[in-house]
Amino acid sequence: MSQPAPSPFVAALLDAPLPASGIGWLDAARRENLEAFAAAGLPDTRVETWKYTALRALAQRRFAAGDAQADARDVDLSAFALPGTDGPELVFVNGAFRADLSRLRDLPAGLSLQPLSLSLRQDAEPLRFALAGRYREAGDAFARLNAALAADGVVLRVAAGARIAQPVRLLFIGAPAEADLAWHARNVVELGEGAELALVEQHASSGEQGHLGTLVGDIVLREGAKLRHAVLQDAAEGGTLVRRNSLHLAARAQAAVHVLELGGALVRHELQAELGGDGSRLDMRGVFALRGRQHVDTQLAIRHQALGTASDSVWRGVADQRARGVFRGAIVVAAGADGSDASLANKNLLLSGQAEIDTKPELEIYADEVKAAHGATVGQLDERSLFYLRSRGIPQVQARSMLTSAFCRSVFDDLPDETLREHLFAMLSRRLPA
Amino acid sequence: MLKIENLHARVEGKEILKGLSLTVNPGEVHAIMGPNGAGKSTLGNVLAGRDGYEVTAGSVSFDGVDLLALEPEERAAAGVFLAFQYPVEIPGVNNTYFLRAALNTQRKQRGEPELDSMQFLRLVREKLKVMRISDELLHRAVNEGFSGGEKKRNEIFQMAVLEPKLAILDETDSGLDIDALKQVAQGVNAQRSPQRAFLMITHYQRLLDYIEPDFVHVLADGRIVESGDKTLALKLEEQGYAWVAEHGEPAGAKA
Ligand SMILES: Nc1ncnc2c1ncn2[C@@H]1O[C@H](COP(=O)(O)OP(=O)(O)OP(=O)(O)O)[C@@H](O)[C@H]1O
Ligand SMILES: [Mg+2]
Numbered sequence: 039m040s041q042p043a044p045s046p047f048v049a050a051l052l053d054a055p056l057p058a059s060g061i062g063w064l065d066a067a068r069r070e071n072l073e074a075f076a077a078a079g080l081p082d083t084r085v086e087t088w089k090y091t092a093l094r095a096l097a098q099r100r101f102a103a104g105d106a107q108a109d110a111r112d113v114d115l116s117a118f119a120l121p122g123t124d125g126p127e128l129v130f131v132n133g134a135f136r137a138d139l140s141r142l143r144d145l146p147a148g149l150s151l152q153p154l155s156l157s158l159r160q161d162a163e164p165l166r167f168a169l170a171g172r173y174r175e176a177g178d179a180f181a182r183l184n185a186a187l188a189a190d191g192v193v194l195r196v197a198a199g200a201r202i203a204q205p206v207r208l209l210f211i212g213a214p215a216e217a218d219l220a221w222h223a224r225n226v227v228e229l230g231e232g233a234e235l236a237l238v239e240q241h242a243s244s245g246e247q248g249h250l251g252t253l254v255g256d257i258v259l260r261e262g263a264k265l266r267h268a269v270l271q272d273a274a275e276g277g278t279l280v281r282r283n284s285l286h287l288a289a290r291a292q293a294a295v296h297v298l299e300l301g302g303a304l305v306r307h308e309l310q311a312e313l314g315g316d317g318s319r320l321d322m323r324g325v326f327a328l329r330g331r332q333h334v335d336t337q338l339a340i341r342h343q344a345l346g347t348a349s350d351s352v353w354r355g356v357a358d359q360r361a362r363g364v365f366r367g368a369i370v371v372a373a374g375a376d377g378s379d380a381s382l383a384n385k386n387l388l389l390s391g392q393a394e395i396d397t398k399p400e401l402e403i404y405a406d407e408v409k410a411a412h413g414a415t416v417g418q419l420d421e422r423s424l425f426y427l428r429s430r431g432i433p434q435v436q437a438r439s440m441l442t443s444a445f446c447r448s449v450f451d452d453l454p455d456e457t458l459r460e461h462l463f464a465m466l467s468r469r470l471p472a
Numbered sequence: 473m474l475k476i477e478n479l480h481a482r483v484e485g486k487e488i489l490k491g492l493s494l495t496v497n498p499g500e501v502h503a504i505m506g507p508n509g510a511g512k513s514t515l516g517n518v519l520a521g522r523d524g525y526e527v528t529a530g531s532v533s534f535d536g537v538d539l540l541a542l543e544p545e546e547r548a549a550a551g552v553f554l555a556f557q558y559p560v561e562i563p564g565v566n567n568t569y570f571l572r573a574a575l576n577t578q579r580k581q582r583g584e585p586e587l588d589s590m591q592f593l594r595l596v597r598e599k600l601k602v603m604r605i606s607d608e609l610l611h612r613a614v615n616e617g618f619s620g621g622e623k624k625r626n627e628i629f630q631m632a633v634l635e636p637k638l639a640i641l642d643e644t645d646s647g648l649d650i651d652a653l654k655q656v657a658q659g660v661n662a663q664r665s666p667q668r669a670f671l672m673i674t675h676y677q678r679l680l681d682y683i684e685p686d687f688v689h690v691l692a693d694g695r696i697v698e699s700g701d702k703t704l705a706l707k708l709e710e711q712g713y714a715w716v717a718e719h720g721e722p723a724g725a726k727a
Contacts, residue, residue, distance in 0.1 A: 421523065422560045426614075429520045430574035430630065431548035431581070440573070444564025444613075 045097035048079050051220060054103030057189035061162050067170045072186035074172065080179050087177040090364040090396045091306060091335045096278065101220035101250045103187070108134030111213040111244070115139055118209060118242045120270075122457035125204030126151055128192050131211050132249065133221020135190050148200025148233070154191040154224055165193065168226045168256045180280040180306070184222045184252040191224035191253075194237075198230030198260070205236040205266075205455070210253070212274050214245040225255035229263035229291075236266040236455070239283075243274035243301065255283040259291035261315060266294050268458060272465065273301035275330070282308040289315030289344070296453055297324035297336075298462050300469045305334040313340070313347035313375070322351040323453075325446045327469050328361035328393075335364035338382070342375040342405070349379070354449050355386040356442055357393035358471055368400040369412065375405040382412040387419065387445055389438070389471065435471070442470050473498045473669055474519075474539075474638055479530035481518050488514045490694035491530070496638070499666040503680055503705065504673045506691035507713050512673045513557050515691070516642045520554040521547050534638070548574075549581035551637030555627035555644050557673075562614040567626075568596070570614050571633055578634065599632040603659050620647040628659040639663070640671040645679040657682030677709040690716050 044052065056068050080097050081088045105111070111131050128151065129139040135153040145151055157165060173181040192208050210223060229235055241251070251273070259265055265285075273279045279302045285293055299305060311320050326334045340349050355363040367382045386395040397414040419441050427437035446466055453459040474496040481489040488511045496502055506512055518525045519532065521544035532539040539547060562570075576586040587595065600607055605625055615623050624644050631639050641660070645653055660670065660683050672683065680688070680702055688705045690698040690713070698704065698716050707715070 420560075423562045425520075425522050425544060426556070426560050426562065427565075427570070427574075428544040429522075429548055429554055430570070430634065431545050431578035432570075432574050433545045433577060434543065436573070436577070437545075440565055440570070441562070444562065448564050 050100035075182040105132035127207035148197040157193040188222035188224035196233035201234040218248040220250040248276035285311040287318035299326035329358040342371040358389035363395040373404040384414040503685040553636035557642040
């Protein structure tokens with residue numbers, strides 16, 4: 039009876055009309071997810087997965103529903119260029135697909151790539167499995183919101199056996215607008231049997247703003263498929279960005295994920311992986327480098343479900359000034375996933391007395407003959423190393439930055455694409471205290 | 473060049489240097505010997521400017537400036553070099569990159585032009601020959617995976633590249649095989665010049681067979697308690713430090 043009044047955040051989003059697709063199952067799913075979002079609102083810190091990320095301040099903010107001017111926003115793409123990638127790309131500005139900025143012509147054989155809005159108009163049925171879901175967990179508020187309101191996103195399919203040579207880039211740009219607004223993107227990616235793809239997901243900003251972006255991605259790898267997924271997150275300083283990528287790996291599929299988190303005021307990144315087929319393998323490498331009052335929360339959830347699966351995750355975090363980092367790495371080796379190998383290492387560096395990083399590795403094993411290792415540390419720059427560098431004439435600030443950069447860079451050493459690796463290093467260096 | 477007067481220093485509240493005085497002139501080689509825990513490395517660290525070493529009394533002047541007022545990097549640029557007793561491994565920082573950054577920041581602070589990578593490479597090649605270090609080591613991270621002896625040789629190699637005015641070598645001879653010892657000695661002798669001075673901390677007379685010191689000092693309980701020429705080292709070798717203790721007045725304690 040005594041339902042509390044919805045927070046300004048919820049109320050503002052409920053004001054907006056749902057996107058209408060005219061597809062019965064989709065409109066129903068959108069409505070029901072919105073109702074669930076409205077009823078539960080944002081999670082509080084009593085929800086285990088939101089323990090270190092309080093949303094009280096966000097709950098008081100109002101975001102306009104999307105950007106009616108998104109098509110007209112002036113955006114200079116050269117600012118976000120990735121050296122070496124001039125392959126297919128899909129560009130979104132404030133959540134709206136921009137055909138004029140995208141590169142979708144002459145797609146290589148075996149690759150199909152288009153905006154979700156178009157896929158829904160042409161043939162929605164194959165998307166039903168991905169888009170008809172209801173989110174039921176207490177921590178699912180943003181997934182619900184995304185399911186209800188995302189009118190666009192990416193549909194990417196690689197045909198069985200196709201090896202796509204050029205990396206595909208998905209670029210999400212936040213552009214300054216008259217008011218802070220909310221945008222939502224829904225991605226569906228599928229690699230057929232034995233298919234291979236390199237995918238770059240990039241979040242950038244063309245000017246200061248405080249938008250809210252949500253992204254939900256389903257990435258399915260059929261038997262023996264191979265995916266390299268790089269995520270470069272350099273959102274606006276005032277931005278709020280909540281992403282969830284769910285990976286499903288069939289037998290002998292392999293995914294290598296590299297994540298660099300630099301931007302945003304409030305960022306949540308959930309990476310869920312299900313090693314569902316025998317012998318599937320997942321390698322994840324990630325770095326977050328934070329400063330100011332940034333709050334960045336990374337949540338890895340890895341489930342080993344099949345025989346002889348392997349996951350290896352290495353994450354590094356750096357927090358300067360008053361920044362706050364949160365890392366949770368939860369691994370479950372389910373019954374039947376015998377002979378699996380799960381390792382997770384998270385090391386963090388605090389560059390200031392006011393910075394904070396909370397890390398929590400969790401490991402649950404229900405299978406036999408499992409090799410598992412996990413560990414997490416939070417520390418400071420090594421005083422002896424610092425003195426060694428300074429004693430050779432390197433000024434303190436530069437010495438600190440050399441050590442910090444070394445701490446982060448080692449994580450990307452195994453990235454095979456050298457230009458991408460160098461680009462990540464360059465982005466990182468610009469970000470670290472100089 | 474270096475004038476230490478009545479130096480008192482504390483580490484973690486404990487007084488380690490207790491009135492140490494020492495004068496070093498350009499071109500001189502001074503050997504400092506003394507029992508474990510006497511304060512030899514502490515002296516090196518205080519001179520190089522390490523945090524946590526609190527000077528409670530006394531003064532150190534280097535070429536007329538108050539050395540203790542300078543940051544470690546400023547001391548390096550002024551020409552002070554410390555070869556560490558235990559060089560630290562720094563994963564992720566490339567040896568060559570580090571050394572070039574070090575040389576160029578020093579040069580910049582001295583108002584000299586920086587070396588580009590070609591010029592730097594030429595310099596490195598030349599110095600490597602003297603030290604017989606394989607250039608494979610240079611492509612690794614600083615000291616990472618180096619053997620004990622390789623670390624020590626790398627210290628001398630860095631000294632050769634940076635060309636300091638005052639080099640403090642803290643037990644650079646410890647842990648070296650006989651060939652490496654000769655190479656290190658060669659490296660040091662090649663650097664000897666009328667403008668450059670050395671402070672060599674060692675436990676072994678043997679090093680002094682290869683690098684002939686002008687003075688030998690005994691540092692015990694935070695003070696220089698005995699000074700002499702190279703024959704003092706021989707006497708110590710024969711009689712141990714107990715002899716010094718009985719020998720009477722600390723030489724540098726009259727502050
Ligand atoms: N950082 C520190 N914290 C606590 N004690 C210290 C520290 N550095 C030095 N000391 C103490 O100061 C004393 C002198 O140490 P120092 O390293 O200068 O000796 P040393 O003469 O170089 O000895 P050795 O011949 O064994 O190298 C020792 O008792 C040592 O334990
Ligand atoms: Mg010592």
